[in-house]
Amino acid sequence: MSVLVVVECADGEVKKSSLEVATYGAEVAAMLGTTATAIAVGEATEANLAKLGEQGITKVLYDAEPRLKDFVNNAYTKLIATAAEQEQAKVIILANSNIGAAVGSRLSVRLKASLATNAVELPKTDNGQFVVRRGAFSGKAFSDVVLSGERKIIAVKKNSTEAKHEAGKTAEVQSFTAQLTDADFADAPTQVVMQDQAGGILLPEADRVVSGGRGMKGPENWGLIEDLAKALHAATACSKPVSDVDWRPHHEHVGQTGITVSPNLYIACGISGAIQHLAGVNSSKVIVVINKDPEAPFFKAADYGIVGDVFDVLPKLTAAVKELG
Amino acid sequence: MKFLVCISNVPDTTTKITFTPDNKEFNKAGVQFVINPWDEYALTRAIELKEAAGSGTVTVLNVGEADTEPNIRKALAIGADDAIRVNAAPQDAFFVAEQIAAVAKEGGYDVILMGKESIDYNGFQVHGMVGEMLGIPTVAPAMKLDMNGNTATLEREIEGGKEIVTVTTPFVASCQQPMCEPRIPNMRGIMTARTKPLKVVPPVGEPARTQVAEYALPPKKQGVKLIPAENAGELIKLLRNEAKVI
Numbered sequence: 252m253s254v255l256v257v258v259e260c261a262d263g264e265v266k267k268s269s270l271e272v273a274t275y276g277a278e279v280a281a282m283l284g285t286t287a288t289a290i291a292v293g294e295a296t297e298a299n300l301a302k303l304g305e306q307g308i309t310k311v312l313y314d315a316e317p318r319l320k321d322f323v324n325n326a327y328t329k330l331i332a333t334a335a336e337q338e339q340a341k342v343i344i345l346a347n348s349n350i351g352a353a354v355g356s357r358l359s360v361r362l363k364a365s366l367a368t369n370a371v372e373l374p375k376t377d378n379g380q381f382v383v384r385r386g387a388f389s390g391k392a393f394s395d396v397v398l399s400g401e402r403k404i405i406a407v408k409k410n411s412t413e414a415k416h417e418a419g420k421t422a423e424v425q426s427f428t429a430q431l432t433d434a435d436f437a438d439a440p441t442q443v444v445m446q447d448q449a450g451g452i453l454l455p456e457a458d459r460v461v462s463g464g465r466g467m468k469g470p471e472n473w474g475l476i477e478d479l480a481k482a483l484h485a486a487t488a489c490s491k492p493v494s495d496v497d498w499r500p501h502h503e504h505v506g507q508t509g510i511t512v513s514p515n516l517y518i519a520c521g522i523s524g525a526i527q528h529l530a531g532v533n534s535s536k537v538i539v540v541i542n543k544d545p546e547a548p549f550f551k552a553a554d555y556g557i558v559g560d561v562f563d564v565l566p567k568l569t570a571a572v573k574e575l576g
Numbered sequence: 577m578k579f580l581v582c583i584s585n586v587p588d589t590t591t592k593i594t595f596t597p598d599n600k601e602f603n604k605a606g607v608q609f610v611i612n613p614w615d616e617y618a619l620t621r622a623i624e625l626k627e628a629a630g631s632g633t634v635t636v637l638n639v640g641e642a643d644t645e646p647n648i649r650k651a652l653a654i655g656a657d658d659a660i661r662v663n664a665a666p667q668d669a670f671f672v673a674e675q676i677a678a679v680a681k682e683g684g685y686d687v688i689l690m691g692k693e694s695i696d697y698n699g700f701q702v703h704g705m706v707g708e709m710l711g712i713p714t715v716a717p718a719m720k721l722d723m724n725g726n727t728a729t730l731e732r733e734i735e736g737g738k739e740i741v742t743v744t745t746p747f748v749a750s751c752q753q754p755m756c757e758p759r760i761p762n763m764r765g766i767m768t769a770r771t772k773p774l775k776v777v778p779p780v781g782e783p784a785r786t787q788v789a790e791y792a793l794p795p796k797k798q799g800v801k802l803i804p805a806e807n808a809g810e811l812i813k814l815l816r817n818e819a820k821v822i
Contacts, residue, residue: 266735322734324704324714347700349734353716356704359670365785366669368700382789388602389695391593395789406700438713440732440739453736459822483822501719501754502733507589507695508613508753516821527589530695533794537819539811540800550800555814559805571809575816 254280254287255340256308257331259350260295267456268346268407270306270414275407276344277307277415278373283342288312289422290334292327292350294320297424304420312337312427318436321443322350326435328357333429335362340402347406348455355406364402371411371534374398389507389530409456410513411534446502454503457486459516460535462505464490464528466521466542466561470498475565476520482572488512490522506531521561524549541565577632577723577745579622580685582676582702583651584612584666584694585644595791602696602791611647614691616758617751622689623655624756625723633657635683639666639675645774652769653761659774667784669697673705674781680710686726686745692717692752703750713743716750 256276258269265273273289280287289311291300300311312334319326331354335343343358345351347369359366367383371393375382380397383405387394398405454460461480463473473487480487487503494504505512507530517535521542522528529552532538540553543560550556557564587593588608595603611619619636626632636651636659638644648659662675680688688710693700700716707714719738720731726745731738733752761769803811815822 261736322739324707324716328708349717349732352700353704353714356669356701357708357714359701359785360673360705360708366701367786369698380789384792385698387696387698387791388587388593389589389698391794392595393792393794394697395792397787397789399785399787438715438741438743440741442740443734443737444740445737455735504753516815516819526592530589537815537821539815552797553800554797554819555811556800556802557805557808557811558802559808564805564808567808568812571812572822574809575812575822 252341253285253338254283254342254344255335255338256287256289257343257345257351257354258289258291258303258311259346259348260291260293260299263294263296263299265295265299265303266346267414268348268409271409271412272344272346272407273303273306273308274415275373275412279342279344282373282376288338288340290331290427292319292330300424301421304422305416305418306414307417308422311422311424313424314427314429316428316431318439321440323436323439324353324357325438326431327354328361329431329435330429332358332361334427343404345404345406347408351406355404359404362402363400364404365398365400366404366406367396367398368406370405370407374405386534390511390534391530408513410458410515446500452484452486454486454488454505454512455510457512457514459483459485460488460512460514461485461518461520462488462490462522463493463520464522465492467493472562473499475562479518479565479569479572482569485516490528519549520565522549523547524552577626577629577687578683578685579626579632579634580637580680580683580688581615581619581622581634581651581656582637582688582690583615583619583647584691585609585638585640585647586612586694586696589613589695593793599790599792609647611650612691612694614693614695614752617753617755618689618691619651619654619656620758621721621751621756622687623759625721629723635660635685637662637676637679639664639672641665648774649769650761652772653765654759655765658772661774661776662779663776664779668786669699669701670705670786671781671784673702673709675779676702676706677709678780679777680706687728688746688748690750692750703748707748710746710748712746712748714748715741715743717752718749719752719755721749721751721755
């Protein structure tokens with residue numbers, strides 16, 4: 252009996268959300284009186300996988316099959332299911348990423364497991380029940396879900412738990428094979444295209460986000476957003492009307508029908524705060540709103556606010572960040 | 577080509593979320609229900625592909641009780657050919673997936689489309705479960721879908737980019753923007769929808785694997801701290817020293 256943690260890697264590195272998931276998995280294992288093993292997917296280095304010991308992982312399984320570098324739903328599902336059977340895992344933990352959620356749902360059928368996605372807290376195991384708190388109603392509420400059956404799968408929302416770093420602890424890295432065949436790669440991608448990300452920071456994983464709305468008046472003014480984002484090491488984002496008129500690409504749209512984010516800091520510039528936009532950002536730890544309209548509804552959801560013109564305020568903020576050094 | 581498009585009946589996106597006094601159920605009083613916005617992408621794209629091919633059918637499937645029929649009729653008005661309602665309150669993703677898989681198996685559909693998630697439960701689970709139950713590929717979430725005979729080319733969103741995936745029918749895809757511009761029904765569509773077939777079938781399968789014990793609302797915010805615009809730099813000091821987020 253163990254806890255199996257699915258760790259996503261890219262370019263040799265373990266993704267930030269997977270470091271969070273590794274910590275979460277180690278804590279679940281401690282709750283259940285067992286250890287946490289990881290199965291790594293994507294392109295990883297042995298040295299980086301060994302460092303998962305810092306998050307409390309004791310063992311990491313890694314299949315060096317080169318076709319696993321990119322996400323292949325069937326192959327990843329078989330790989331993780333094989334690892335789960337080998338380790339007799341009763342609880343499987345993934346990131347609530349596009350990969351984690353897509354694989355988790357297939358795994359739940361294959362392994363006859365109950366599944367909670369979008370988990371925001373550690374599970375509770377009182378009264379013989381296994382209860383997971385998850386985000387629902389697009390961030391406007393939570394639901395406590397009872398997972399039944401012998402096997403459980405939890406997909407953990409990004410930024411809902413902090414990754415631990417206990418220096419010096421290492422995990423044992425073991426090679427692993429799921430005996431994958433050509434048929435398992437039938438839905439392999441024919442091409443992978445990476446988008447331009449401001450400062451190389453991925454919006455879904457970002458700790459800080461600077462976001463612009465129609466108050467920015469046009470795409471030519473986005474330099475002000477990018478300057479502040481660069482100074483803060485933040486990702487850039489936008490509201491739906493902005494992506495609808497192609498001022499910014501769709502992959503930057505946050506909101507109910509866009510990307511849901513939960514960074515430590517969300518700075519909304521020239522966004523009035525429609526309820527659909529709030530639904531995508533209201534689990535951010537600190538929300539800052541800059542808007543010249545003091546009646547903008549976003550101020551009601553904000554922790555800090557500036558009533559003022561974004562064209563005047565943003566350069567001042569960027570300068571102040573640079574002064575901090 | 578036979579398309580099966582699965583739609584959920586969800587609270588309107590502007591709904592203020594509240595629960596019954598025991599926090600066990602969503603409070604539906606006074607709430608307008610709509611087709612799940614993500615599912616509208618699936619529905620419109622299926623209709624577009626059928627129209628482009630000049631043949632085929634689009635069947636709408638909903639797992640829900642009789643009160644979902646206005647939105648099923650709306651989907652028919654948008655351009656679907658017929659509809660199936662599995663007569664049961666959706667219990668959890670597994671239960672819903674079982675119903676979809678059973679209907680898909682029975683009807684021999686080539687392409688099964690749905691939104692990437694519903695805006696109420698936010699599970700992002702049903703498409704993968706259906707694919708696994710039927711033993712066919714799942715592409716989720718898909719931003720683009722083109723068909724050439726029985727071969728589909730899809731763009732699948734990954735963190736920081738996209739994958740181009742080619743699959744042959746049958747397959748499942750969950751849809752999201754910018755796949756298409758969702759359509760709204762016109763008067764002719766509304767009139768013809770009234771006479772399109774809507775079949776009601778009983779639920780099948782095993783019981784749900786998860787149950788909601790309780791709902792909760794996020795803690796209320798303490799209120800905004802306003803910083804004068806002329807002293808905007810002060811905000812950065814507060815974010816570092818007080819909020820400790822930079």
